[in-house]
Amino acid sequence: MQNSGRQSRRITAAQVAEAAGVSRSAVSRAFTAGAYLDRAKREKILKVAQELGYRPNALAAGLQAAGRSDLVAIVTGDLVNHYDAEILARLVQSLRGLGKWPVVLGGHEDLREEDVLGVLGYPLDALVLRGGSVAESVALHCAKLNIPMILSGRVMSAPGVDCVCCDNARGAAMAVRALVARGRRKLGYLGGVPHLSSDQDRRTGFETALAEEGLSPAVLAHADYSFEGGYAAARDLLAGGAEIDGLFCANDAMALGVMAAARQEGGLSIPEDLSIIGFDDISMAAWPGFDLTTVRNDMDETVSQILRLLSARLEAPGKDNEVAWIEPELILRGTH
Amino acid sequence: MQNSGRQSRRITAAQVAEAAGVSRSAVSRAFTAGAYLDRAKREKILKVAQELGYRPNALAAGLQAAGRSDLVAIVTGDLVNHYDAEILARLVQSLRGLGKWPVVLGGHEDLREEDVLGVLGYPLDALVLRGGSVAESVALHCAKLNIPMILSGRVMSAPGVDCVCCDNARGAAMAVRALVARGRRKLGYLGGVPHLSSDQDRRTGFETALAEEGLSPAVLAHADYSFEGGYAAARDLLAGGAEIDGLFCANDAMALGVMAAARQEGGLSIPEDLSIIGFDDISMAAWPGFDLTTVRNDMDETVSQILRLLSARLEAPGKDNEVAWIEPELILRGTH
DNA sequence: CAGTTATGTGAACACGTGTTCATAGCATTC
DNA sequence: GAATGCTATGAACACGTGTTCACATAACTG
Numbered sequence: 059m060q061n062s063g064r065q066s067r068r069i070t071a072a073q074v075a076e077a078a079g080v081s082r083s084a085v086s087r088a089f090t091a092g093a094y095l096d097r098a099k100r101e102k103i104l105k106v107a108q109e110l111g112y113r114p115n116a117l118a119a120g121l122q123a124a125g126r127s128d129l130v131a132i133v134t135g136d137l138v139n140h141y142d143a144e145i146l147a148r149l150v151q152s153l154r155g156l157g158k159w160p161v162v163l164g165g166h167e168d169l170r171e172e173d174v175l176g177v178l179g180y181p182l183d184a185l186v187l188r189g190g191s192v193a194e195s196v197a198l199h200c201a202k203l204n205i206p207m208i209l210s211g212r213v214m215s216a217p218g219v220d221c222v223c224c225d226n227a228r229g230a231a232m233a234v235r236a237l238v239a240r241g242r243r244k245l246g247y248l249g250g251v252p253h254l255s256s257d258q259d260r261r262t263g264f265e266t267a268l269a270e271e272g273l274s275p276a277v278l279a280h281a282d283y284s285f286e287g288g289y290a291a292a293r294d295l296l297a298g299g300a301e302i303d304g305l306f307c308a309n310d311a312m313a314l315g316v317m318a319a320a321r322q323e324g325g326l327s328i329p330e331d332l333s334i335i336g337f338d339d340i341s342m343a344a345w346p347g348f349d350l351t352t353v354r355n356d357m358d359e360t361v362s363q364i365l366r367l368l369s370a371r372l373e374a375p376g377k378d379n380e381v382a383w384i385e386p387e388l389i390l391r392g393t394h
Numbered sequence: 395m396q397n398s399g400r401q402s403r404r405i406t407a408a409q410v411a412e413a414a415g416v417s418r419s420a421v422s423r424a425f426t427a428g429a430y431l432d433r434a435k436r437e438k439i440l441k442v443a444q445e446l447g448y449r450p451n452a453l454a455a456g457l458q459a460a461g462r463s464d465l466v467a468i469v470t471g472d473l474v475n476h477y478d479a480e481i482l483a484r485l486v487q488s489l490r491g492l493g494k495w496p497v498v499l500g501g502h503e504d505l506r507e508e509d510v511l512g513v514l515g516y517p518l519d520a521l522v523l524r525g526g527s528v529a530e531s532v533a534l535h536c537a538k539l540n541i542p543m544i545l546s547g548r549v550m551s552a553p554g555v556d557c558v559c560c561d562n563a564r565g566a567a568m569a570v571r572a573l574v575a576r577g578r579r580k581l582g583y584l585g586g587v588p589h590l591s592s593d594q595d596r597r598t599g600f601e602t603a604l605a606e607e608g609l610s611p612a613v614l615a616h617a618d619y620s621f622e623g624g625y626a627a628a629r630d631l632l633a634g635g636a637e638i639d640g641l642f643c644a645n646d647a648m649a650l651g652v653m654a655a656a657r658q659e660g661g662l663s664i665p666e667d668l669s670i671i672g673f674d675d676i677s678m679a680a681w682p683g684f685d686l687t688t689v690r691n692d693m694d695e696t697v698s699q700i701l702r703l704l705s706a707r708l709e710a711p712g713k714d715n716e717v718a719w720i721e722p723e724l725i726l727r728g729t730h
Numbered sequence: 731c732a733g734t735t736a737t738g739t740g741a742a743c744a745c746g747t748g749t750t751c752a753t754a755g756c757a758t759t760c
Numbered sequence: 761g762a763a764t765g766c767t768a769t770g771a772a773c774a775c776g777t778g779t780t781c782a783c784a785t786a787a788c789t790g
Contacts, residue, residue: 068517068539070776081740086778093779094738111538116515117457118776121745127453129497137483138677140476147473150498154509159516161465162486162498173490179452180495181404202447203404285681318683341474345621347654347683406746417770422748429749430768454746457775736787743780750773759764 069112078106089114120181130158130368131177133187139283140311140340141355142188145210148361149186156365158183164190171195178203184368186210191253206371208364212255213381220367221381222360226256227263229353229386233306233335234267236351236394242304242333246277248291248316250308260308260337276302281312288315296324303332304394310336310343310352317348317393334393343391351394354387405448414442425450456517466494466704467513469523475619476647476676477691478524481546484697485522492701494519500526507531514539520704522546527589542707544700548591549717556703557717558696562592565689565722566599569642569671572687572730574607578640578669582613584627584652586644596644596673612638617648624651632660639668640730646672646679646688653684653729670729679727687730690723 075082080103087093088103106112120127130153135142146162153160161180163173171192178185182205187193189211197216200207209221237245247264250257261278268275277300281287288307292315295302307313313336320326320334328334336343339354363382370377411418416439423429424439442448456463466489471478482498489496497516499509507528514521518541523529525547533552536543545557573581583600586593597614604611613636617623624643628651631638643649649672656662656670664670672679675690699718706713 068776072776082777083740083779084738086776087739090778094736096738099738111535113515113535113539114778115457115517115776117453117463117517118745119515119778121451121453121457121747121776122778132498137473137479137486140479143473143476143479143483147479150473150500154499159497159513161495162468163490164486175449177495179449179455181451181453199447199449203449285678289682315681318681322682342621345651345654346625346658404746408746418747419749419770420768422746423769426748430766432768435768450748451746454775455748457746457777458748732790734787734789736785738785739783741781741783743778745777747775748773751771753769753771755766755768757764757766760762 068115069110071112071114074103074107074110074112077110078103086114127181127183128158129161129180129182131161131163131174131180131182131185133174133185133190133192134162134164135189136164139309140342141309141338141357144340145188145357145360148357149364152361152365156369164188175199178205181205183372184208186364186368187212189254189256204375206368206375208367208371210360210364215379217379218371218375219379220371221379222363222367222384223381224355224360224384224386226259226386227266229337229355229388230260230263230306231267232386232388233337233353234264234271236388236390237304237306237333237335238271238273240304240329240333240394243273244276244302245273245304245306246279246295246300246302247275248288248305248307248312249278249280250283250312252280257308264306276300277305281315283309283311285311285315285318288312289319290315292316292319293323296320305332305334307334307336310338310340310350312336313350313352313393314342314348317350329393339389343389349392351391352389354389356384356387359384404451405446407448407450410439410443410446410448413446414439422450463517463519464494465497465516465518467497467499467510467516467518467521469499469510469521469526469528471500471525475645476678477645477674477693480676481524481693481697484693485700488697488701492705500524511535514541517541519708520544522700522704523548525590525592540711542704542711544703544707546696546700551715553715554707554711555715556707557715558699558703558720559717560592560691560696560720560722562595562722563599563602565673565691565724566596566642567603568722568724569673569689570600570603570607572724572726573640573642573669573671574609576640576665576669576730579609580612580638581609581640581642582615582631582636582638583611584624584641584643584648585614585616586619586648588616593644600642612636613641617651619645619647621647621651621654624648625655626651628652628655629659632656641668641670643670643672646674646676646686648672649686649688649729650678650684653686665729675725679725685728687727688725690725692720692723695720 071085072082075085087095088100134146137143150160184206186208207219213221213223281291336350336352339352343350343352407421408418411421423431424436470482473479486496520542522544543555549557549559617627662668672688675688679686679688
């Protein structure tokens, strides 16, 4: 009953050393590849360590080797958004391939800036920030703490900050041209949260491309990047008697909501009565029953570029900041 | 050019102390609520710290206060699975409410056990394991390292391991009775990965409830818990001429895939020609166009219980292990 | 055999913090 | 006026590790 109830401490290298009858240094060396240590001794130590369930404390190790904690914070968008969820999955897996441990923040709308600043208490190897609007204020703190920052879905010019971003305007223009080529002339835009640059760029690209075709927008509407928001917006448009024959949606989730509303509330056929094009190319867009024409915001390429910039930045902390542009691609399916 | 290229070190408390003309102890006290420190002095220190961008190193702090690193590892399922994605989002947000930082692992099928063992190098406050099959081997290591483990979607009896699990058999039985009450007699089961206990329990519940109604399964099939898998399985069933009038699917994603296949490949009307019931109640199930009848595997309640068990375990590390059962609820919509 | 090199090894240091210890000043109480 | 209690403060310690330092032994080289 000596230790009852109390949380006993973690096994330490000193305890392993005592049990194996060696010095503590030897234990540390046993877990360090390439260190001078007698083979038999190393095996003895590893065996004892295994029995005791010893594992070097990563916190203490990270404290020792300054500048490499192997922790990387990811500030994600709302995971109800499928695009963010799929990106996160790829990102988490890829970071493990680099030996990094991802600390995940956000995942919901009310992401408090306080949380982001809080995680900076850890000596992070890097901070990956997906979209969002807190970038500017966070960047300042990152700079002071010498923590590299990688921005995805947004561009910012600051020392130590690298960016990966889709050419949103170009993607929007591709959608417009595809709709016009299909014979559509009364085109509408359904945007997302207006204060995000992704939405602004897609809208600008939409309007510019439309002007080049000698057309002007028939409708400019906004929702919240969600299926439900897209559904409600489309229902309101239909009820308001809006006359459109093509709609470009700022992301796929809203496009799917619009399709559901157009079919169920408006009795419309797609694409006969209304052409729809989305943005992102989430996995759901390819599902039979949706078959959504969309602009691919390539996730694999995005994650790949994030990792490339991350590695380069860790290699050369003082290098110039860089922006990796992701080329959009029009995926032709059945709704345009 | 003195420091060019080299990654300059993080600001430390000693540097703040020197800049503010106080002892290092005072700096530490300035960031500790309730410590004896002259008010003016504290304000001075905080001001200097702000200017220098100082932030106490959480690694060193965690090393100091043994037993509380505020790090919690989450081993999630594949995030392509919407249920896992939605659970993760809630979990991440809730853990922040407890002041914990979530380190996320997995998110893809090939979750290597090596990764899970690797994260145990950190002195975690706890490990949350969603579903999966690596539980047994991990539990042993957790026990040796005195790291509390919380299992979700799976039950295991071991000291220091708490579990949260839906009563899968009961949920399956509810689905069966709803189908029978609708007049269905030729019922099939579309399961997920067979070696997971969630699938086994749901199938057992299905068969038992069916037997109680004096019926036997018309079809027992398996897919991979994905939309695409459900679609393919349903197509094969239709091509094979299977005679069923009701299908219970082990999760919603497969149920949605089955619906798409039944409509597009088989030309069937739902629920007129075929009743379908899913499991989980992901947000998509409620979308117009799907309107899926399903057994709710309550996510809010699950996360809430995980947090309760976590708090209780941190409060009393030696307490008996506990299993929190989540009561399933039949959500009646339009597909049964 | 003398001289150089490669291999082992334990003691000691550094990482950056929170907290205890001892001491000192000051205000309050009897 | 002495005794007591509260506030404030810097030095010192502990946390658990990786690595350097000094030294010892063994293995080659000429």
